Structures are given as structure tokens and as C-alpha cells.
Amino acid sequence: xxxxxxxxxxxxxxxxxxxxxxxxxxxxxxxxxxxxxxxxxxxxxxxxxxxxxxxxxxxxxxxxxxxxxxxxxxxxxxxxxxxxxxxxxxxxxxxxxxxxxxxxxxxxxxxxxxxxxxxxxxxxxxxxxxxxxxxxxxxxxxxxxxxxxxxxxxxxxxxxxxxxxxxxxxxxxxxxxxxxxxxxxxxxxxxxxxxxxxxxxxxxxxxxxxxxxxxxxxxxxxxxxxxxxxxxxxxxxxxxxxxxxxxxxxxxxxxxxxxxxxxxxxxxxxxxxxxxxxxxxxxxxxxxxxxxxxxxxxxxxxxxxxxxxxxxxxxxxxxxxxxxxxxxxxxxxxxxxxxxxxxxxxxxxxxxxxxxxxxxxxxxxxxxxxxxxxxxxxxxxxxxxxxxxxxxxxxxxxxxxxxxxxxxxxxxxxxxxxxxxxxxxxxxxxxxxxxxxxxxxxxxxxxxxxxxxxxxxxxxxxxxxxxxxxxxxxxxxxxxxxxxxxxxxxxxxxxxxxxxxxxxxxxxxxxxxxxxxxxxxxxxxxxxxxxxxxxxxxxxxxxxxxxxxxxxxxxxxxxxxxxxxxxxxxxxxxxxxxxxxxxxxxxxxxxxxxxxxxxxxxxxxxxxxxx
DNA sequence: GCCGTTTTCGGCCCGACTGTTTTCAGTCG
Numbered sequence: 001x002x003x004x005x006x007x008x009x010x011x012x013x014x015x016x017x018x019x020x021x022x023x024x025x026x027x028x029x030x031x032x033x034x035x036x037x038x039x040x041x042x043x044x045x046x047x048x049x050x051x052x053x054x055x056x057x058x059x060x061x062x063x064x065x066x067x068x069x070x071x072x073x074x075x076x077x078x079x080x081x082x083x084x085x086x087x088x089x090x091x092x093x094x095x096x097x098x099x100x101x102x103x104x105x106x107x108x109x110x111x112x113x114x115x116x117x118x119x120x121x122x123x124x125x126x127x128x129x130x131x132x133x134x135x136x137x138x139x140x141x142x143x144x145x146x147x148x149x150x151x152x153x154x155x156x157x158x159x160x161x162x163x164x165x166x167x168x169x170x171x172x173x174x175x176x177x178x179x180x181x182x183x184x185x186x187x188x189x190x191x192x193x194x195x196x197x198x199x200x201x202x203x204x205x206x207x208x209x210x211x212x213x214x215x216x217x218x219x220x221x222x223x224x225x226x227x228x229x230x231x232x233x234x235x236x237x238x239x240x241x242x243x244x245x246x247x248x249x250x251x252x253x254x255x256x257x258x259x260x261x262x263x264x265x266x267x268x269x270x271x272x273x274x275x276x277x278x279x280x281x282x283x284x285x286x287x288x289x290x291x292x293x294x295x296x297x298x299x300x301x302x303x304x305x306x307x308x309x310x311x312x313x314x315x316x317x318x319x320x321x322x323x324x325x326x327x328x329x330x331x332x333x334x335x336x337x338x339x340x341x342x343x344x345x346x347x348x349x350x351x352x353x354x355x356x357x358x359x360x361x362x363x364x365x366x367x368x369x370x371x372x373x374x375x376x377x378x379x380x381x382x383x384x385x386x387x388x389x390x391x392x393x394x395x396x397x398x399x400x401x402x403x404x405x406x407x408x409x410x411x412x413x414x415x416x417x418x419x420x421x422x423x424x425x426x427x428x429x430x431x432x433x434x435x436x437x438x439x440x441x442x443x444x445x446x447x448x449x450x451x452x453x454x455x456x457x458x459x460x461x462x463x464x465x466x467x468x469x470x471x472x473x474x475x476x477x478x479x480x481x482x483x484x485x486x487x488x489x490x491x492x493x494x495x496x497x498x499x500x501x502x503x504x505x506x507x508x509x510x511x512x513x514x515x516x517x518x519x520x521x522x523x524x525x526x527x528x529x530x531x532x533x534x535x536x537x538x539x540x541x542x543x544x545x546x547x548x549x550x551x552x553x554x555x556x557x558x559x560x561x562x563x564x565x566x567x568x569x570x571x572x573x574x575x576x577x578x579x580x581x582x583x584x585x586x587x588x589x590x591x592x593x594x595x596x597x598x599x600x601x602x603x604x605x606x607x608x609x610x611x
Numbered sequence: 612g613c614c615g616t617t618t619t620c621g622g623c624c625c626g627a628c629t630g631t632t633t634t635c636a637g638t639c640g
Contacts, residue, residue, distance in 0.1 A: 024612095032623055036612035067613045105629090107638050144637090148630060199640080212640085249628060254639095264640080279625085280640075291624040296617090302625055 008052060008077065014045035016077075016086060017070070019098045022108035023089050026097075039065045042284050048206045048588075049550045052078055053521050056487075064285045064352040096126040103127075103156040104246070117142050131157050159244070162260060170261070171514040173544035173581050175201055175208035178261060182213060182239060189235045191218045191228045193270065198280040203347045204584035206547040207514055210262040212280060216273045229267040236265050272304045274330035278337075279303040285352025286345075293356055294340060305329040306339065348587040367587040368566075370580050372599040376403065377412035378453065378476060378507060378539065378567030379576070383438070385431050386423065387416035388455060388463060389480065393572040400444040402573040409602040413439060414451040414476050417464045425465045436471040447602055449473040449609065453507060458482045460496030469502055474609050476539070478507035483520050491523040498536055504609060505565050506531065508541040508548040515545065524553060528560035535611055537565040537597045540589075542582030543575070554589025563597050 021037035024030075043065045044051055054060060055078045060071045077083040090098075093112065100111035100120070118133050120126045131154065133139055139150040176197075183195045196202065198212035217228050229251045236253055237245060246254035251267045268276040279287070279302065291301045300307045308326040330336040334344045342359040346367055349355050358364050379399055380392035394402070396413060403411045415435075418428045439450050453476045455463040462477065469475070477497045485493065498506060509527070512519025531538055538557060541548045546569070549557070554564065566582040568575050586596060593599045597608055 030612080033612050035623080039613085065613070069612055105638065109637060144631065146631060152630090210640090247628070252627075282640085284624095284640085288624055292614095292622095295624080300625085303627090 008081075010044050010047050010051050013051055013074065013077070014041045015098075016090075017041035017044060018101070020086060020089050022098065022101060022111075023093050025108050026093055026112050036065070036067075037070070039284065039288070040070050046200060046205065046283065047552075049552050050518060054552075056521065057524065094121055095123050096120050099123060099126050100130065103153070103160050105152060105156055113142065113144070114139070127157060127160070159256070169207035169209050169515075171544045172201070172204060172206050172208055172547065172584070173578065175211050175261070176581075178257065178263075179211050179213060181241075182211070182236075182257075182263065185239055186213070186215060186232070186236065189232055192216075192232060193218045194273070196277055198264075198266070198277070199282055202277075202281045203283065203350060204581075204588060206550065206585065210264060211257075212264045213266070214273075214277060214280065215265065215267045216270055217267055218270075229269075232267050233265065268303075270331055272329045272331075274332040274334070274336050275301075275305045276303050278330075278333045281333075281347050281350065283351050286350035286355070289352050289356050290340070293342075297340070299340070306336065346587065348584060349590060351588075365590060365592045368583060368591050368593045368596050368599065370583045372593045372596070373408070373566065373579055373583065374601060375408045375410040375412070375598045375605065376406075376568050376570065376576055376579060377449070377451065377505065377565050377598055378414050378541070378569045379411055380415055380453075380569070380571045381413055383413075383415055383435060385415055385418050385435050388419045389416040390571060391415075392570065396439060396442055396448070397444070398573060399570075399576075400442070400446045400448065402576050403446040404444075406576060406579075408446055410447040410449060410605060412449045412451040412474065412476075414453045417452050417454045417462075418468075420463050420465075425467075428465055429468055429471075432468045432471040451476055451504075453478060454497075455480045456493060456497040458485070458493065460493040462497055462500055466500075469500070472502060474504040475500065475502045476505040476507045477503050478509075479511050479520070483511055483517070485520065487521045487523060490520050491526055494522060494527060495530055498530060498534065503536060505537050505539050505567075507539040507567070508543075508546050508569070509538055510548050510550065510553075512548055512550070513545045514547065519548070524556065525560075528557045528562050531557075532560045532562045535563075535608075537563045540564050540566045540582045540585050542566065542568045542578040542580075542585075544578070544581065547581060547585050549585070549589075551585050551588035554586060554591060558590060558595060562595075564591060564595055565597050567598075 017037050018041040021034050021041060024034045024037065043063060055074065060066055060074060073083045073085045094115055096115050097111045100106050100114060101108060114120060114130060118138060120129050122129065134150050134153050139145050139153060140147050179197050179201055186192055186195055192215055194216040196214045198214050201208050201211055215232055217232060233248060233251065233253050237248065241257045242255045243258050244256045246256060252265060254262065254264045257263050266276065266280065294301050298309050300309050304327060306328045328339060337344045342356065343362050343364045345355050345359050345364055355364065381396050381399060382391050382394055383396060399411060418431050436450060439448060442448065450473045452472050456477050456479050457463055510519035538549055540554065564586060566579065566586055568578045570576045600608060
């Protein structure tokens with residue numbers, strides 16, 4: 001087996017596709033071919049799972065923007081670690097061009113011009129060589145470049161060296177927290193009416209590149225809106241954490257915020273705020289499809305509203321507000337979707353799959369909401385049962401108080417199982433018995449269920465004497481060690497653990513840690529089928545670095561009628577606030593309230609767990 | 612190169628900003 005293909009990350013594949021697009025651009029290929037490769041690169045770059053895993057499941061062609069040609073070449077790339085086709089295309093352009101394209105504000109054309117004019121042909125030193133050339137004033141002398149461009153290039157190099165790349169993504173909750181901080185800052189400014197996130201952050205994608213923020217300016221003094229917009233931009237530029245300003249305009253600004261996160265701000269008046277939200281929330285594929293859908297009806301969408309084109313006959317009920325520009329404006333996104341004859345589509349599912357189709361048929365489901373959640377079933381306490389892993393910070397009593405604040409009806413206490421090495425079976429049973437008694441003694445408004453989170457050992461056995469199962473209401477099982485098994489053995493391992501009595505939840509099923517560990521692959525069809533049949537819920541874990549099960553697998557699991565438990569895996573009471581992120585994963589996976597077991601009332605939940 | 616219940620051929624999303632420009636090209640989101 002070759003090993004090199006194993007490490008092909010989405011980022012690397014996106015970069016290959018982007019490079020191909022660049023070659024086609026530089027060699028004057030059909031412009032739609034260029035767009036196709038660029039779109040594919042964008043889509044792959046934003047996937048929430050490894051493309052290679054999707055390929056392994058034979059689902060490459062389900063991804064919007066990947067068709068016959070790109071798909072079959074990716075197939076070759078995964079199978080053999082290289083693609084002759086891609087390689088052949090890339091050979092047409094010096095590889096240094098692709099490296100320069102990583103600099104902000106340098107695209108294919110500028111990169112190519114620089115490489116040609118300055119003979120930058122050494123991939124190892126190309127950035128340094130360009131820097132030297134700029135410092136020696138050689139760039140400013142080039143045609144279509146000037147003093148400013150030269151200075152910008154030096155800035156770009158500095159930024160590049162600090163960031164190492166244009167596209168390092170962070171787990172959603174970190175980006176969300178930053179957005180909240182900025183939003184708190186912005187709302188202090190008089191004239192700021194509403195604030196929203198945009199882009200992947202608004203769609204609650206598990207990993208975020210840039211933070212995009214929209215501000216609606218108050219419009220009661222219409223003649224002053226323009227200057228007010230500019231004032232808000234200026235105020236934003238004084239946000240304390242800004243370390244550099246990328247660019248600014250009258251109604252937008254891009255900055256870098258410590259520690260190296262790009263933040264874009266857009267300011268818009270009330271009348272077209274909804275259109276702007278829609279436009280910049282994306283995803284790119286959703287917008288392309290929505291605009292294509294609009295064109296078929298004679299409507300052109302842009303960030304200010306919808307324009308009527310050609311001789312399109314509008315329903316007589318609709319009056320054109322501004323006959324000259326033929327522009328329809330929308331304060332709310334919902335109005336815009338409805339105007340197009342579509343049901344409102346929540347941001348989380350705007351991914352360009354089949355949502356527009358379903359919206360047309362009024363078949364967009366009611367996605368689960370945070371207020372539907374009635375309990376948290378994966379919580380670690382400070383109770384000392386000599387656990388195999390870490391404790392939580394809070395006592396059972398404190399956890400129940402926090403749960404009451406969150407208006408929950410019940411919680412599951414799921415400490416890690418007692419360590420099995422260095423203790424006899426009897427000692428373990430005594431600990432479990434005592435814990436059982438201690439918990440049963442607790443009297444509180446919020447009810448509790450006695451659980452445990454148990455390691456699935458490499459051979460599929462549970463890290464707990466079977467007799468100990470008498471002292472719990474339910475079990476959560478999860479893999480915490482030996483991650484590098486092949487898919488077949490890993491699947492067998494998990495299935496065997498799921499077969500124990502009282503196992504009710506499979507926790508953080510892929511084991512991924514965003515940004516640091518890829519997670520293992522299971523034969524999902526088998527797992528989903530088994531869980532569905534045996535009434536075992538699959539966890540959507542809300543921890544910032546997990547967000548596991550990934551959203552695309554959630555949607556797949558739904559087809560097997562799998563139920564989910566959205567849990568926080570809290571190790572401290574403050575973590576219990578993270579439920580929101582798990583709910584957003586569920587929403588991205590198209591879950592309704594009925595798909596989530598911890599939306600059940602206490603009595604229904606009791607029935608479910610005893611089934 | 613992608614896509615499809617008006618199409619397997621013939622279409623293909625839209626605008627802002629910037630710098631170098633005398634009317635536009637390149638980059639970005």
C-alpha cells in the first residue's frame with residue numbers, strides 16, 4: 001500500500017483544483033471551465049468531512065460541483081496518490097506561480113506576470129526572491145504594477161509569513177465567540193440597528209475561515225445614512241483587537257484581528273438588509289443555484305434586491321416599488337425567498353444540495369431548535385469513581401442546579417468508567433454500588449439518569465465488568481484509544497460494543513478533533529442500520545473541537561431513521577452552555593425535533609431509555 | 612467542466628474595491 005495518498009487533505013485537494021483553474025485561466029481556456037474548477041475548489045475547501053472518506057463511500061459525485069471529469073480524476077488521485085491528468089495540466093505553468101497565489105491580493109494573473117518578468121523560478125526561494133525584487137524597486141517598474149502595488153506586495157508577504165496561509169480554519173465556537181465580542185462592541189455605537197453574522201459562520205459550518213459581520217444602520221434620517229455608514233466603519237476600525245487593516249470602503253472593511261483572524265464588516269440600510277443577508281450568507285453553491293432559479297423566472301438577484309429582467313410578467317399582485325430601476329427590496333430574508341415562490345430556507349441548510357427544490361414544494365422541515373432540548377445526557381462530574389480519564393469540575397448537585405437554570409427536565413450523569421487496571425472486579429463493583437446509592441439519594445427538581453461513558457476496548461469489549469451494568473440506567477460507549485485501525489475492524493469493534501445491554505448512545509462517533517486529529521472511518525451504513533434497529537441514539541457532541549457526528553453524516557443517518565442525542569460532554573458547568581453548537585450541527589444535518597431523543601419530555605424519555 | 616421534471620445540449624451569479632488606468636483588469640467574497 002502506498003501511504004502518500006492517505007494524507008491528502010481537503011485543503012491540499014482544494015489547492016490542486018484552484019491551481020488547475022489558474023492554469024486554465026492563464027492559458028485562455030473556456031471561462032466556464034475555469035469557474036467549474038474554482039467552484040469545486042471552494043466546495044472541497046469548505047467540506048465538513050474529509051473528501052477521502054466521502055470517496056471511500058463512493059459518494060464523490062453527490063458533492064455539488066464535482067462531476068464526471070473532476071470526480072474521476074480525484075478518484076485516480078485517491079487510488080494512486082497522483083493524477084496524470086492534473087499533473088499534465090499543472091506542468092504548463094511554472095510551479096512558482098501557484099506559490100505566489102497564496103499571497104493575499106495575488107491571483108493567477110499577477111503571479112504569472114511576476115514570475116515571467118522577474119524570472120522567479122525557484123520554488124524554494126520564490127517568496128524571498130519576490131521580496132528582494134520589491135525592496136530593490138524592480139516591481140514598481142513592471143507594466144501594470146506601480147509604487148502602490150509594490151508596497152502591497154511587501155505587506156502581503158509579511159501577512160503571509162505571519163499567517164502561513166490564506167485559509168486556516170478554526171472550530172466554529174471560537175469564531176462564534178469572537179463574532180459575539182465584536183457584535184457587543186458594535187452595538188454600542190448609536191445608529192447600529194441589527195447585527196448578524198454572514199457566510200459560513202451564519203450557516204454554522206463546523207470550521208470557519210473568516211468572520212463576516214453585517215450591520216444594519218438606522219434609517220430614519222435617510223439623507224444621513226451614507227455618512228452614518230462610514231462612521232460605523234470607522235468605529236469598527238477602532239476595535240481594540242485589530243492588528244492590521246486589509247482594506248476599507250464607505251460601507252465595508254476587512255481587518256485582521258488578534259490572533260490572525262480575518263474579519264469582514266458590511267454596513268447596509270434597512271430597506272435592502274434582507275437581500276444583503278441572503279447574498280452574503282451563501283453558500284456559494286446555494287447562491288448560484290438560487291440565482292439560476294431566479295433567472296428562469298426573469299429575475300436577477302444581487303446584494304440590494306431583485307431586479308426584473310427582460311419582459312418577465314410579474315403577478316399583478318406585485319407592484320414594482322421603483323419602476324426606473326425595477327428593483328425589489330427586502331428588509332427580511334424570508335420576504336425574498338417568498339417573493340421567489342420559495343419557502344424560507346434556514347441558513348444552516350443553504351449548501352446547494354436539494355434545498356431549493358424542496359423549498360419550492362414547501363417541504364423544508366422544521367429544524368430542531370435550542371429551546372426544544374429538554375436534557376443533557378453526557379456530563380462528567382467531580383465524583384471520584386477512580387475514572388479512566390478526567391473528572392469534571394462540578395458535583396452532581398451543582399450540575400443539577402445548572403440544568404435547572406437551562407430549564408432542562410433531566411440530565412444524564414456519565415462519568416468515565418472506573419479504571420480497570422490496578423483494581424479488582426469487587427473493588428470496581430463496590431465503587432459503582434456506592435455511586436448508585438449516592439446518586440439515588442439526591443433530591444432535585446431536575447431528574448437524573450445514572451449513566452457511564454465507557455471505553456470501547458480494541459477488541460470491542462467494554463472497559464467494565466458486566467455485573468456493574470446493574471448499577472446504571474444507561475450506558476454511553478465511545479472509542480478513546482487505538483484510533484488507527486482499518487475501517488472493517490473498527491466497525492466490528494464498535495458494533496460489538498453496541499451489542500451490550502443498556503447501551504443507549506454511541507458518543508463522538510468519529511473521534512475527530514478539529515484541527516488536530518482526523519478521526520476514524522466506520523462503515524456508516526452498517527452502524528446506522530444497527531443503531532436504527534436496536535434503538536441506539538448516535539451522539540452529536542457539542543464540544544468545540546469535536547462537533548461529532550459531522551453534519552453531512554447526520555443527514556445520511558437520517559435516511560436510516562437513526563435517532564440522535566445532542567450532548568455537551570461537559571467537564572464543567574460552563575460547558576453545558578455549548579448545547580447550542582450541537583444543535584447547529586443537527587440543523588445542518590436537517591434534523592427536526594423528532595429526530596432528537598433529548599427533546600422528549602421526562603416521561604417519554606423514561607420510556608425510551610427502558611425500551 | 613457542471614448540470615437537468617421546460618434541456619444530455621446549451622446554457623452557465625453578481626457586485627465592490629483597488630490600482631493603473633483614459634475605460635478596465637484583477638482579485639475577492
